[in-house]
Amino acid sequence: MKNDISIVLSGEAGQGIxxxxxxxxxxxxxxxxxxxxxxxxxxxxxxxxxTTEIRVSNKSIQSFVDKIDILIVLSRNAIYRIENRLSENxxxxxxxxxxxxxxKDGQYKIKDIPLSSLAKEVGGLIYSNVIIFGLLSGIFNxxxxxxxxxxxxxxxxxxxxxxxxxxxxxxxxxxxxxxLKLAIQVEKNEEIKKQIILSGTESVAIGALAGGCNFISAxxxxxxxxxxxxxAKHSExxxxxVEQAEDExxxxxxxxxxxxxxxxxxxxxxxxxxxxxxxxxxNAAMVESPIVIHLAQRPAPxxxxxxxxxxxxxxxxxxxxxxxxPRIIFAPGNVEDGIFLTQKAFNLADKYQIPVIVLxxxxxxxxYQSIKPIDFSMFKPKNYFIKTDKxxxxxxxxxxxxSPRGVPMYGKGYVRFDSHEHDEGGxxxxxxxxxxxxxxxxxxxxxxxxxxxxxxxxxGSKNYKTxxxxxGSTYGVIxxxxxxxxxxxxxxxYFKQVYPLPNNTQKILEKAKNRIIVENNATSQFGQLxxxxxxxxxxxxxxxxxxxxxxxxxxxxxxxxKK
Amino acid sequence: xxxxxDFDQIPETAWCPxxxxxxILKVIKEAFVELNIDPMKLVFxxxxxxxAKTSQYINSNCFNGLHGRxxxxxxxxxxxxxxxxxxxxGGDGDMYGEGGNHFIHAIRRNIDIVNIVHNNMxxxxxxxxxxxxxxxxxxxxxxxxxxxxxxxNPIAVAISLNASFxxxxxxGDMKQLKGILKEAVNHKGYALVDVFHPCVSFNKIxxxxxxxxxxxxxxxxxxxxxKMAALEKAFETDKLPLGIIYKNGKNKxxxxxxxxxxxxxxxxxxxxxxxxxxxxxxxxx
Ligand SMILES: Cc1ncc(C[n+]2csc(CCOP(=O)(O)OP(=O)(O)O)c2C)c(N)n1
Ligand code: SF4
Ligand SMILES: [Mg+2]
Numbered sequence: 001m002k003n004d005i006s007i008v009l010s011g012e013a014g015q016g017i018x019x020x021x022x023x024x025x026x027x028x029x030x031x032x033x034x035x036x037x038x039x040x041x042x043x044x045x046x047x048x049x050x051t052t053e054i055r056v057s058n059k060s061i062q063s064f065v066d067k068i069d070i071l072i073v074l075s076r077n078a079i080y081r082i083e084n085r086l087s088e089n090x091x092x093x094x095x096x097x098x099x100x101x102x103x104k105d106g107q108y109k110i111k112d113i114p115l116s117s118l119a120k121e122v123g124g125l126i127y128s129n130v131i132i133f134g135l136l137s138g139i140f141n142x143x144x145x146x147x148x149x150x151x152x153x154x155x156x157x158x159x160x161x162x163x164x165x166x167x168x169x170x171x172x173x174x175x176x177x178x179x180l181k182l183a184i185q186v187e188k189n190e191e192i193k194k195q196i197i198l199s200g201t202e203s204v205a206i207g208a209l210a211g212g213c214n215f216i217s218a219x220x221x222x223x224x225x226x227x228x229x230x231x232a233k234h235s236e237x238x239x240x241x242v243e244q245a246e247d248e249x250x251x252x253x254x255x256x257x258x259x260x261x262x263x264x265x266x267x268x269x270x271x272x273x274x275x276x277x278x279x280x281x282x283n284a285a286m287v288e289s290p291i292v293i294h295l296a297q298r299p300a301p302x303x304x305x306x307x308x309x310x311x312x313x314x315x316x317x318x319x320x321x322x323x324x325x326p327r328i329i330f331a332p333g334n335v336e337d338g339i340f341l342t343q344k345a346f347n348l349a350d351k352y353q354i355p356v357i358v359l360x361x362x363x364x365x366x367x368y369q370s371i372k373p374i375d376f377s378m379f380k381p382k383n384y385f386i387k388t389d390k391x392x393x394x395x396x397x398x399x400x401x402x403s404p405r406g407v408p409m410y411g412k413g414y415v416r417f418d419s420h421e422h423d424e425g426g427x428x429x430x431x432x433x434x435x436x437x438x439x440x441x442x443x444x445x446x447x448x449x450x451x452x453x454x455x456x457x458x459x460g461s462k463n464y465k466t467x468x469x470x471x472g473s474t475y476g477v478i479x480x481x482x483x484x485x486x487x488x489x490x491x492x493x494y495f496k497q498v499y500p501l502p503n504n505t506q507k508i509l510e511k512a513k514n515r516i517i518v519e520n521n522a523t524s525q526f527g528q529l530x531x532x533x534x535x536x537x538x539x540x541x542x543x544x545x546x547x548x549x550x551x552x553x554x555x556x557x558x559x560x561x562k563k
Numbered sequence: 564x565x566x567x568x569d570f571d572q573i574p575e576t577a578w579c580p581x582x583x584x585x586x587i588l589k590v591i592k593e594a595f596v597e598l599n600i601d602p603m604k605l606v607f608x609x610x611x612x613x614x615a616k617t618s619q620y621i622n623s624n625c626f627n628g629l630h631g632r633x634x635x636x637x638x639x640x641x642x643x644x645x646x647x648x649x650x651x652x653g654g655d656g657d658m659y660g661e662g663g664n665h666f667i668h669a670i671r672r673n674i675d676i677v678n679i680v681h682n683n684m685x686x687x688x689x690x691x692x693x694x695x696x697x698x699x700x701x702x703x704x705x706x707x708x709x710x711x712x713x714x715x716n717p718i719a720v721a722i723s724l725n726a727s728f729x730x731x732x733x734x735g736d737m738k739q740l741k742g743i744l745k746e747a748v749n750h751k752g753y754a755l756v757d758v759f760h761p762c763v764s765f766n767k768i769x770x771x772x773x774x775x776x777x778x779x780x781x782x783x784x785x786x787x788x789x790k791m792a793a794l795e796k797a798f799e800t801d802k803l804p805l806g807i808i809y810k811n812g813k814n815k816x817x818x819x820x821x822x823x824x825x826x827x828x829x830x831x832x833x834x835x836x837x838x839x840x841x842x843x844x845x846x847x848x
Contacts, residue, residue, distance in 0.1 A: 196845060196846060196848055197848065198845070198848060202848060206844065206845050206848075209836075209841045210836070210838060210841045211836075212835075214823065214831045214834060215639070215642070215643060215831065217639070234844065235821075235822040235823060236822040236823070238840070239823045239824075239831075239834060240823055241642050241643065241821055241823045242821075242822075242823075243638075243642070243672075245635070245668075246664050246665065246667070246668035247664055249632065249635070249664075250632070250635040250664070250665050251635075253628060253629065253632040253636050253639070254636065254638050254639035254642075255639060256626075256628065256636060256639060257608065257626065257635065257636035257637060257639025257640040257642075257643070258639035258640070258642065258643040258831070259639075260626050260639070260640055260643075261606075261639070261640045261641075261644040261830070261831070261832065262643060262644060262830065262832020262833075263639070263643035263831040263832065264831075265639065265643075279629060280629065280632070283628055283629050283632075287626070287628065339845075373845070373846060374842070374845065376839070376841060376842040376845075377838070379838060381836040381838070383832070385832070407832050408603070408606055408624040408640075408644070408647055409604060409644065409646065409647065409830075410832060412603075414602070414603070414622065414623055414624050414625075415624045416624065416625050416627075417625065417626040417627065417628070418627045419627055419628050419629055426625075427574070427619065428619060
């Protein structure tokens with residue numbers, strides 16, 4: 001096995017697979033390997049079957065692969081859901097009784113590990129996951145002291161005994177892993193040790209802090225909740241007001257109260273919660289309150305598949321809210337952009353006094369990558385509110401449509417927000433002339449917003465004939481597919497701003513003879529948006545909506561057949 | 564006389580002559596004058612309805628948002644700047660119907676605001692349908708055979724949630740209303756002031772006279788810190804009690820519980836981002 005290894009951990013919810021994932025990716029990264037990991041869950045707290053894929057590579061990677069080089073089986077019924085991803089090269093490691101007989105007919109390499117008895121020797125079944133961490137570390141020949149250090153850090157709060165048991169567990173696994181002699185070769189790179197491991201969730205939360213977020217209110221909903229949980233952990237340190245709202249309707253209104261009083265506020269939700277927020281989003285448009293909404297998509301309609309992935313809420317974001325008003329939608333495809341765009345969302349929301357939506361999905365949110373440190377000096381968080389004077393009026397009609405926003409107690413003016421149509425002073429009006437002027441004023445902001453759109457990025461050949469279009473979380477897989485294909489005719493264009501469409505959209509798309517769009521949805525929502533705005537159509541659509549992200553193999557194969 | 568809270572030009576009100584809202588508006592302004600409150604520090608968070616229009620007629624800061632959501636907006640405002648005096652104002656439909664869930668949770672949070680509910684037992688603005696507080700049997704343009712739902716009892720609900728201040732007043736008695744409002748503003752913690760008032764256009768049952776005949780004031784000997792006694796009061800039906808029914812000033816307010824203010828008392832608008840700290844957080848991840 002060389003340079004690109006895919007490990008899958010398969011077991012039940014509640015077995016601590018996440019702990020193994022976090023420990024091993026850190027250990028691998030700090031040993032100089034590129035890593036990427038992603039989790040696919042069933043929506044339950046215990047039982048069922050969850051899988052986590054960890055990729056170890058000599059290249060920077062960000063995609064899910066079908067192939068499984070090493071499968072770690074942690075419970076019964078842990079193989080059948082991923083059976084079709086096994087090959088003759090797959091090494092299955094697990095307790096004999098967990099591996100059903102039909103897999104033992106010689107087509108796979110099976111390594112029996114007496115996991116339960118090893119765990120019991122250390123102190124109980126609870127140590128199984130740490131043994132697995134040790135096992136994987138042994139397979140990759142990671143420095144044992146490093147491993148022990150992590151274990152001590154992880155468990156020190158639980159007392160000396162528990163820490164010691166865990167260290168014994170990790171050593172048992174480690175020895176076992178080494179003795180397997182799996183002959184794994186992945187080139188290491190010293191530079192990688194300096195990198196940072198980050199999940200999509202963390203990137204959005206850290207981006208928010210970099211954008212000056214000091215208020216978050218949200219109602220829990222997978223896969224969006226990690227963002228508010230992260231900020232809750234750092235609430236005191238960063239002075240962030242964190243509140244679990246009674247429902248999404250409250251959350252979206254609460255954050256407008258917060259912005260009104262001078263905070264920089266956001267909410268985080270998924271499709272169902274976002275749908276409940278629609279009226280509030282429209283309210284923000286009318287009162288001209290900045291708001292930042294993180295919308296982490298999952299398959300719908302309705303409850304859908306709560307823990308799976310999809311990109312089918314673009315239209316929801318695009319058309320959300322009654323009435324006509326400007327908005328911006330970002331869709332980060334990697335964690336650098338998760339930070340960059342969420343940070344930017346705060347500044348743009350503030351500058352234009354509009355809703356800015358950061359659109360992610362479960363695959364993006366629950367995946368980990370390692371990235372180079374980011375230069376934060378490029379971020380310029382700024383409060384756009386002004387100090388009011390005595391004659392301050394809230395909705396002054398201006399050339400660019402932006403009426404300076406005041407904050408109560410800052411200056412000498414009163415700040416009057418109104419959800420009815422209003423005059424410049426913020427008082428109810430039904431005067432048709434003022435109504436038109438106010439609609440025009442609000443919509444006029446779109447001109448400046450469009451001017452500062454973030455360009456779409458071309459990856460691959462500059463002389464492309466075939467252009468693959470992707471947005472958001474498909475970034476990693478399309479990029480890697482294009483790199484593998486190494487075809488001078490093919491390029492990938494990545495949209496991280498999906499609305500308004502970047503200014504280079506038309507030019508980039510027109511140049512291609514063959515346009516292919518890749519989307520994790522059934523109706524090609526982004527393709528439709530592009531068509532409606534540019535008149536350009538796609539020759540091919542690669543769409544997936546079974547709840548899973550695209551795999552690298554799948555994209556490569558489809559591109560070969562569709563080119 | 565023109566107060567601090569009056570505009571230079573008196574705005575045209577959208578209320579019917581004889582409506583109880585006029586009295587409530589007048590009393591609110593007088594109460595704030597007597598309390599010597601700086602209008603700069605005052606914010607009205609209002610919903611939608613005839614009652615919620617009150618904020619349109621007061622010269623101070625205001626956020627006249629959506630129907631039902633004034634409490635959520637008020638929570639965001641107060642939590643972002645605890646130095647502001649925040650009033651969440653609306654009708655019985657606004658606060659107990661559309662915003663019912665927020666009513667429950669604003670009380671649980673003990674957000675330090677005054678929640679004024681103009682309770683006319685009807686939906687005024689939408690021309691006379693039943694509200695959550697409509698009495699059984701009330702016939703409306705929509706409840707043609709009369710309301711058969713149990714009326715919502717905001718006083719009992721608030722007490723059972725251990726609200727820190729629960730009062731009921733009547734717009735027909737401006738002196739008492741003013742006294743109660745002033746106490747509510749001075750009270751630390753969430754304060755509910757449910758104000759009965761007649762809707763002369765759409766509520767022909769609960770008229771000025773009806774409220775007069777069917778209410779009474781709790782007397783001096785009544786101990787409004789006794790929760791069970793307060794609950795009993797709240798369930799009285801013969802005549803409805805007016806006054807401060809329950810008071811519990813012991814619980815910490817929402818803002819006092821927030822970690823964001825533990826080491827830093829400044830309102831959020833006065834704070835700046837520390838990018839170095841965020842960068843460090845990323846590096847330590
Ligand atoms: C989401 C939404 N639903 C319905 C309405 C229509 N609406 C406006 S006010 C109101 C009820 C008003 O009753 P209440 O709150 O008791 O105020 P009142 O007019 O009686 O003072 C309704 C149903 C609305 N504005 N928004
Ligand atoms: S409809 Fe009723 S509540 Fe509204 S202004 Fe007229 S009398 Fe007052
Ligand atoms: Mg009413």
